[in-house]
Amino acid sequence: MIVSGTPARAWRRKRSEALPIYRKALQINQKTLGENHPETAASYGNVARCLVAMGEKSKAARLLQQSMAGQEAARFHLVQGAGSGFDRAVAESRRFSARAGLAVLLPELNQPRNAFAHAEASLARGLL
16 A cells, blocks of 8 residues: 555545445435445445545444444344354354444543444354
């Protein structure tokens, strides 16, 4: 990855241009599909990943924490009917996990205990 110079600035500019689009998609999904829909959960993940790429890690973590209930409901709908724990784990692995995202972000925000709890819960999701 290029860390300085014009290509890096262009990359950051593209992210800053994408953020309003991701936020608008999130608003539309919230309004039309509701908080508990898998597409809304995916939209939260898109906004959070964009914020992380722009260096806004604390904003991304807050967004993921706010979306947790909806993310869990969306997860339930995605894995409903999946038979074994392995099947549920595979279904879960196809999308962004808010808990896994928090497990990565929180240590960087000096919250390692909270990060461990989210990492543990994320790993257990395939079994529940």
